Structure formats: structure tokens, C-alpha cells
Amino acid sequence: MSVVISTTAFDDFMSSTIGEFHDDAVMKPLDHEEIYVRIRRVLSCPEGMDWEALHYFWNVLQIAVHLGRAPPERWQLLAIVRDACSGERNIAPFSNRKAWTEALGHASRLMARAMYRLSTNSRQGIVAGSLLFFEQLGFEVELDGRGARLSSKSFRHICRKIEKHVAAAGGLNTANLLLQGMQGTGRSIDGSLSSARTPAQVYEVSQAGTPFHYIYNVALKHLGSQTRTGNPTAEILKAELHARHLAAALDLEPHSIFENTSLPTRFLEKVLRETVLYDELFSFAQWQPKAGLKIVGMFFNALERVGCDFPRASPSEWRMFTTRLLELAEESQLRQFSAVFFASGSADLARLTPLLELLSIPASRINREYDGPADTNKRMDAAFPLIAMGSNEFLLQPKSIAVRALVDRLLELMRKDEKRKAGKFGAATDLSKLENKFGSALELLTADVLRDIGMTVTHEGAKYHGKSRGHRLEIDIVAEDESHIYLFECKKKVLTNSARQGDSLAVLSDLTESFLKMQGQLARHEAKLRSDGKIVFEDGRSLELNGRQVEKFAISLFDHGALQARGTIIPLFARLFGSRVSTQKPVADAVTAKINKQLAVLAQSVDAICVAQQDQDRQDALHDFAMSTWWMSIDQLHYLCRSGVGVSESLKDLRHLESRTGDIVWDAKRVTLMGPVARAMLDGARTMNKRAML
Numbered sequence: 298m299s300v301v302i303s304t305t306a307f308d309d310f311m312s313s314t315i316g317e318f319h320d321d322a323v324m325k326p327l328d329h330e331e332i333y334v335r336i337r338r339v340l341s342c343p344e345g346m347d348w349e350a351l352h353y354f355w356n357v358l359q360i361a362v363h364l365g366r367a368p369p370e371r372w373q374l375l376a377i378v379r380d381a382c383s384g385e386r387n388i389a390p391f392s393n394r395k396a397w398t399e400a401l402g403h404a405s406r407l408m409a410r411a412m413y414r415l416s417t418n419s420r421q422g423i424v425a426g427s428l429l430f431f432e433q434l435g436f437e438v439e440l441d442g443r444g445a446r447l448s449s450k451s452f453r454h455i456c457r458k459i460e461k462h463v464a465a466a467g468g469l470n471t472a473n474l475l476l477q478g479m480q481g482t483g484r485s486i487d488g489s490l491s492s493a494r495t496p497a498q499v500y501e502v503s504q505a506g507t508p509f510h511y512i513y514n515v516a517l518k519h520l521g522s523q524t525r526t527g528n529p530t531a532e533i534l535k536a537e538l539h540a541r542h543l544a545a546a547l548d549l550e551p552h553s554i555f556e557n558t559s560l561p562t563r564f565l566e567k568v569l570r571e572t573v574l575y576d577e578l579f580s581f582a583q584w585q586p587k588a589g590l591k592i593v594g595m596f597f598n599a600l601e602r603v604g605c606d607f608p609r610a611s612p613s614e615w616r617m618f619t620t621r622l623l624e625l626a627e628e629s630q631l632r633q634f635s636a637v638f639f640a641s642g643s644a645d646l647a648r649l650t651p652l653l654e655l656l657s658i659p660a661s662r663i664n665r666e667y668d669g670p671a672d673t674n675k676r677m678d679a680a681f682p683l684i685a686m687g688s689n690e691f692l693l694q695p696k697s698i699a700v701r702a703l704v705d706r707l708l709e710l711m712r713k714d715e716k717r718k719a720g721k722f723g724a725a726t727d728l729s730k731l732e733n734k735f736g737s738a739l740e741l742l743t744a745d746v747l748r749d750i751g752m753t754v755t756h757e758g759a760k761y762h763g764k765s766r767g768h769r770l771e772i773d774i775v776a777e778d779e780s781h782i783y784l785f786e787c788k789k790k791v792l793t794n795s796a797r798q799g800d801s802l803a804v805l806s807d808l809t810e811s812f813l814k815m816q817g818q819l820a821r822h823e824a825k826l827r828s829d830g831k832i833v834f835e836d837g838r839s840l841e842l843n844g845r846q847v848e849k850f851a852i853s854l855f856d857h858g859a860l861q862a863r864g865t866i867i868p869l870f871a872r873l874f875g876s877r878v879s880t881q882k883p884v885a886d887a888v889t890a891k892i893n894k895q896l897a898v899l900a901q902s903v904d905a906i907c908v909a910q911q912d913q914d915r916q917d918a919l920h921d922f923a924m925s926t927w928w929m930s931i932d933q934l935h936y937l938c939r940s941g942v943g944v945s946e947s948l949k950d951l952r953h954l955e956s957r958t959g960d961i962v963w964d965a966k967r968v969t970l971m972g973p974v975a976r977a978m979l980d981g982a983r984t985m986n987k988r989a990m991l
Contacts, residue, residue: 302350306442307357309391311367315374316402329410332403333381339399340382342389349563351379351388356421360445360548363417363425364438373411377404391442418503420552427505427545431455447546455543456669460515462536466529468519469692473630474533475512476695480629484509486966487587487936488628488696492580493963494859496554503552505545508578512540514676518664520684520692544670549575554957554990557864560872566801569808572865572959573792574799576858578670582679583697584704584855585962588936590623592746593700599741603734608710610649618649619703622656622682626696636689653691656706657683660692673798681706701855701932708735732789739787739854739931740773746934751941752776752783759834763821772822772832781846781945784822786815789854805878806888808860812928813895815851816870819926820902823847827909848945849926856930859959863927863951867988870923875900924952924986929961937965953979955988967991 303309355375361367378400382388389396416422428438428445436451447455463471476490484491490509515536526532544550549571551557560568584593594616601612610618621639625632640647658681666675682699684692693699715731744754756775763770774785790811795803825832826847832840851861859865878892907918927948929937938947950968951961958964971979975991982989 302346302354302357302442303390303392304441304443306354306391307361307440309394309442310354310358310375310397311371313391313394313397313401315405316399329407332406335403336378336381336400337385339396339403340378340388341385342387342393342396345387345389345393347387347563348379348382348385349561351375351382352561353564353567354391354442355379357442357444359415359419359421360425360428361440362415363422364428364432364440364445366440369415370408372415373408373413374401374404376413377407377411418552420503420548420550420556423503423505423545423550423552424548427542430542431546444548446548447543452543453669455539459512459536459539459543460519462532462539463512463515464519464522465524465526466532466536467524468516468522469631470524470529471519471533471536472513472516474530475509475516475537476629476631479509485629486962487585489585489962490581490583490695490697491960491963492576492858493958493960494551494575496551496556496957505541506550506579507537507541508544508670510581510678511544511578511670512536513581514664514667514678515540517676517678517684518667520660520663520686544578547574547578547670549578551957556957558868558955558957558990560868562872562876565872566805569804569860570799570801572859573797573804574670576860576959577673577797577799580858581698582701582855584701584930584932585936586623586626586628586696586700588932589697589700591749592742592932592935593619593623593704595745595749596704596738596742599738599745600734602741603737605711605731605734605738606714608707608714609655610652614645614649615652615707617645618652621646622693622703623696623700626693626699628696630695631684632693633686634691634693636691639691650689653683654685655710656703657681657685657691659685660687671798674794678702679705680709705855735854736787736789739789739852742931743785743787743852743934744774746931747774747776747783747785747944749940750935750938750943750947752938752943753778756834756838756840759832759836759838759840761825761832761834763825769835770818770821770825775840776944777840777845778943778945779845781848782826782840782842783848783850783944784819785850785852786818787852788815791853791855792857792860802885802888804860805892807857809888809892809895811853811857812851812861812866813892813899815928816849816926817895817898817902819849819851820899820906820922823849823922824902824905824909827906847925850934851926851928852934853928853930856933857928861928861930862959862961863988864955864957864959866926866928867923870926871919873899874903874919921986924988933961936962949983950979953982953986953988955990957990 358367358372358375362369362372391397417426431447432438436455437448439446439448479485479490557568597612597616607615625634636650636653640650658677663677663684678698679702682694682702686692694702712728712731715728744757747754754774754776756772758771758773759775760769760771762768772784773787776783788811792807793803796807826842830842873896876896878889880889903922906922907915910918938944951964954964956964978989978991
């Protein structure tokens with residue numbers, strides 16, 4: 298999947314001397330094109346490392362310079378070599394010291410023209426600054442060809458130090474002050490706890506972000522800890538300081554609005570891995586509460602319609618229970634209440650108080666084995682809306698987390714009941730039928746959400762014949778208006794814990810099974826529409842193109858963080874379209890086979906779309922396809938699309954916004970706060986069907 302740089306690359310590069318030459322009389326001192334040619338010639342190596350690896354190492358070397366472990370002149374020389382070799386497929390590895398000595402000698406002639414300047418305001422400068430912060434505290438910082446990092450021992454020690462500060466301040470106190478801080482700094486938007494990346498604009502000072510999600514989970518682990526200091530705020534600030542530097546030292550956070558506007562070929566999995574690891578540190582698993590409070594009831598209706606059995610209570614009782622529970626939830630703090638208070642004199646609610654236990658985990662167990670950001674499978678904040686404090690007392694998580702966790706927990710309880718039923722009759726447990734019901738319920742919910750916001754849904758689960766009578770395809774949902782056709786594909790696939798903790802294969806597998814599969818299906822439908830001008834369904838009805846625009850939506854039950862941001866999926870399409878993924882790791886063969894199968898489906902369909910639009914340049918057709926593709930969770934769809942306005946009008950600004958935040962709710966808020974200059978830029982981008990970087 299990617300070219301792996303040797304761990305010895307840093308030492309190899311630093312040990313290469315700078316060659317000396319004595320033919321200045323023959324060559325002009327500043328004839329940089331001739332020098333570039335000589336650099337390329339000496340480094341040419343068909344079996345060498347990819348040029349992208351050189352760019353990657355250039356960033357590693359920049360961190361080394363900030364750490365004081367390499368002279369800045371070395372970094373400047375490497376920049377010259379990198380620019381000279383741009384466009385080359387392979388170059389000599391750093392272990393070829395003879396070639397690199399000569400190349401650096403040629404590059405040294407251009408040092409007076411070096412354009413790059415070191416900045417502590419860059420991503421590499423901020424990473425190095427945090428590593429230096431810990432180094433000055435006595436922690437060990439390692440550096441090799443693949444990057445700079447805290448030693449494993451130091452990393453664990455720092456995590457324990459953060460826990461110590463949180464425990465001293467008290468877990469509940471820490472969690473609530475953290476959440477209130479998010480609200481006070483604009484990180485709570487209509488109840489959504491925002492994880493938006495905020496890369497610096499030109500001339501702005503860039504700062505490392507606070508890993509809210511990580512600190513929150515440490516706080517949950519210590520809910521049983523009482524405040525042991527007279528100044529808990531000071532302890533929390535110490536925990537936040539160390540956590541912020543810890544997150545920065547992991548080198549995951551973008552600090553430029555231009556970062557990843559195009560994706561690398563050989564290091565694609567590195568970018569995807571950084572994306573999910575950032576989300577693990579910063580992003581809460583949640584439903585947008587303004588939408589979630591409404592669609593949770595709609596989802597219960599959908600589950601009932603597909604024949605799901607609700608545990609311990611009827612669907613109507615679950616709706617009543619959920620309404621009361623979410624009435625108690627706060628946007629920016631954990632709410633403590635008793636079972637008696639929950640019922641509040643209602644005999645019906647009193648009968649349902651046992652459901653509180655079903656939806657809760659004891660405070661002594663939550664995150665008990667969670668020791669740091671990598672322990673994704675040991676944290677439980679997203680699995681339970683409630684935390685049992687003993688004596689029929691409960692803590693209710695913030696509204697956005699609680700509503701999502703409630704749905705997740707209900708589905709898990711249904712799975713457990715299904716297993717219990719199978720065991721009772723001695724049958725093997727097969728959850729596939731139940732999981733299919735969940736998928737069908739999501740399709741029903743999506744259609745109901747579209748109707749709720751005033752859209753006209755014309756087809757649901759509509760089947761038609763593809764290339765042949767035996768090739769049957771199905772569109773989950775179609776909505777229409779006079780100017781647009783909206784195609785929807787729904788999948789309840791979630792981002793697994795393995796992916797969220799940075800397992801590259803798991804990230805690629807999850808991405809394939811969710812978005813790439815849905816994008817391929819949507820492309821097939823659009824290709825049929827554009828090639829034939831219509832789709833005739835098996836029930837005799839048809840969908841006519843009639844010159845309308847086609848917008849495509851991949852809908853998930855829960856969000857996949859910044860992976861589903863348009864700033865990710867549009868460059869991802871540009872990088873993967875027409876490509877095949879390969880790897881030198883046998884363990885990855887099954888995953889790459891799945892990816893290539895979906896890429897083949899996508900390429901074939903998009904090619905058909907381009908052919909059907911002969912009056913349009915191919916590159917423009919590819920651009921239009923990418924621009925008209927969305928991936929969002931069901932709560933985001935409901936929240937972003939205003940009732941009575943419709944999908945197209947609601948999303949017209951977001952369609953053309955390039956913000957790099959990775960958080961579509963944050964972007965929607967930003968759009969409402971735009972000044973006249975930003976508004977003019979966005980309107981211009983819309984006119985040209987482009988995206989404005991704001």
C-alpha cells in the first residue's frame with residue numbers, strides 16, 4: 298500500500314557528506330535547471346524509493362531541525378533535491394550514500410536561492426514544540442527515519458500523569474468543567490460537541506488542539522474519585538496541558554488549510570490513519586441532539602415496522618421512557634438523578650425504571666482498563682447513555698452522546714435477546730436476519746426523514762434490471778423535485794474500534810464496506826439514468842432524467858467522523874478513481890481484493906456517466922460526479938436539511954465550501970457567520986461549480 302521508509306533513513310541521510318565540484322567555469326553558478334538535471338541523473342534508481350517518500354522524510358527532517366538534532370542547512374538541501382526530483386517515479390534510497398553525497402553537492406550550489414524557511418507555526422514546528430516540552434520534563438523522545446515520537450515508556454508515564462491530575466480534581470468535576478469549557482469556547486453547536494479541526498489561515502498563529510474526547514474518557518474512568526485538592530481547576534488545567542501536548546506529539550493534527558487538499562498515492566493509508574486517530578482523540582460518538590431527539594422516535598417506529606422485538610417493554614413504552622430520559626439530559630454536563638425522580642409520580646414511568654439498569658454501566662466498571670488514547674476497545678462512553686452510581690442513582694451523559702448511545706445500546710440488547718432465544722432452543726446463533734432488519738429500518742427512517750423535511754419520496758426499494766435480465770439492481774430511496782433527482786443508499790455499517798485505534802487494514806476495510814460500496818451502487822444508478830435517460834422499475838413505474846441534476850447520498854446510521862467529510866471523500870475519489878490498490882503484505886490481500894472490486898464497479902459506472910455526457914469534457918464530468926456525492930449520518934441529514942426548504946437549497950452553501958474542518962455541523966454554523974467577502978467567494982464558487990477554500 299505504501300513505501301515504508303527505513304528506520305535507518307535519518308542516520309543514512311545525515312551521514313552522507315556534501316560533495317565538492319570544481320567545474321564552475323563550465324556551468325553558470327545559478328543555472329538551476331541544469332543542476333536539477335544532474336540531481337535527477339545521479340539519484341535515478343528504478344528500484345529505489347518513491348518520490349512521495351522523499352517528501353514524507355522532508356517533514357521528518359524538519360521536526361529533527363526543530364528538535365536541534367539536524368542543522369537547518371540539511372533540511373534546505375533536501376528541499377532542493379525534493380523539488381528537483383518532483384515527477385520522478387523512483388529515486389535512490391538514502392543508504393546509497395555515494396549517490397546522495399553527489400546529489401547534495403549539486404544542491405549546495407542553489408543554497409543561496411533556497412525558498413523554504415523554518416517556522417514554529419507549522420505542523421512540524423508544533424509537533425517538535427510538544428516533544429521538547431516533554432523532553433524538558435525528562436521524558437525520552439525517539440527519532441528515526443519514520444519520525445519523532447515519545448518512547449513507549451514515556452507515553453505510558455504521561456498518560457498516568459494525566460490520570461493523576463484528573464483523579465485529584467475528581468472525575469465528575471473534570472468531565473463537567475471540560476464540557477462547559479467546550480460550550481464557552483463555541484465548541485457546542487445546538488448541543489453537538491464539535492471536533493472541528495481549525496487549521497490556521499495565512500498569518501494566523503497555529504496552536505495544538507485539546508483532545509476533548511480523550512480527557513472526557515479519562516474523567517469517566519475516575520467518576521468514583523472525589524476532589525482531593527483545594528484547587529481542582531488547577532489540576533484540570535495541568536491535565537489539559539499535558540493531554541494537549543500528548544496529542545500534538547502524535548503528529549495527527551493539520552495546521553494548514555492546504556493540507557490534504559490532494560491525497561498522496563503511496564501514503565494514502567497514512568493520511569486515513571491520521572484522520573481516524575485524530576477523531577479518536579478529539580471526536581465524540583454522538584447524534585446531533587436537535588435532530589436526534591426527533592429521529593430516535595422515528596427509528597423506533599421503523600424498528601417496529603420491520604418486526605424487531607423490543608427488550609423488556611413494548612415499543613410505545615420505550616418511546617415514553619426515551620422521551621422522559623432525554624428531557625433530563627443536559628447539553629454540556631452529566632446530569633445526576635434518582636430512579637424516583639425519573640418516574641416523578643408517574644405509575645407508567647415507575648414500571649419502566651428497570652430499563653435504567655439495562656441502559657447503564659456501573660461507575661466502577663466504565664473505562665476501568667482504559668489507559669490511553671490507543672485503548673479504543675476499552676472505553677465505553679459510546680456504549681451506554683447512563684452510568685449507575687449506586688442506590689438507584691444515575692449519571693446521564695450529555696444529550697448528544699446519550700441519544701446516540703441509547704440507540705446503540707438498544708440494538709445491542711436486541712442482539713443479546715436474539716442470541717438468548719437461539720440458545721434456548723439449542724440453535725446456532727445467526728444474527729444476519731436481525732442485522733438485515735436493522736438495515737431495512739434505516740432505509741425506512743431515511744425515507745421518513747426526507748418526508749419530514751418536506752421532500753417528495755417517489756421510490757423505495759425499487760428494483761430494476763441492469764445490463765441483463767439476470768442483473769438486478771435496487772435503489773434504496775429516490776426523492777425528486779423539478780430540478781433534481783436525489784438518490785440514496787443506506788448502510789448501518791459503523792466504524793469499528795479497530796479502525797478508530799488506527800489499524801490501517803481495518804480503516805480501509807470499513808471504508809470499503811461503507812462508503813465505497815455505497816458510492817459504487819449510486820454510480821450504477823446514475824450511469825443507468827444518464828445512458829438510457831430513465832430507469833424502468835420492475836413494478837412498471839419509471840424514473841425520468843428529463844435534464845435534471847443528480848445528487849447522490851450515502852447515508853449511515855452513525856457518523857464516521859472526518860472520513861465522511863467532503864474534504865476527504867472528494868480528494869479520495871480523485872486519487873482512487875481508475876486505480877488499483879496493491880500491497881506487499883499477504884495479510885492485506887483480502888482487503889485489497891475487496892477495495893479493487895469496488896473500484897472496478899465505480900470506474901465502469903463513472904466511465905458510462907462520462908460517455909453519456911458527450912457535450913461535456915471528461916474531467917468536468919468527473920468533477921461533477923464528485924461534487925454531487927455526499928456521505929453523512931442520518932442525524933446530520935435531518936439537522937442540515939431544513940423543513941420545507943428541501944435538500945438542494947439547504948446544502949447549497951456546504952456543497953461549495955472547502956473548509957478542512959472535518960465537521961459538517963461546524964461548517965453549517967460557519968456559513969451563517971460569513972462576512973461579505975467570504976460570501977462573495979462562496980457565491981463565485983457556486984457559479985463555477987467549484988469549492989471555495991474559506
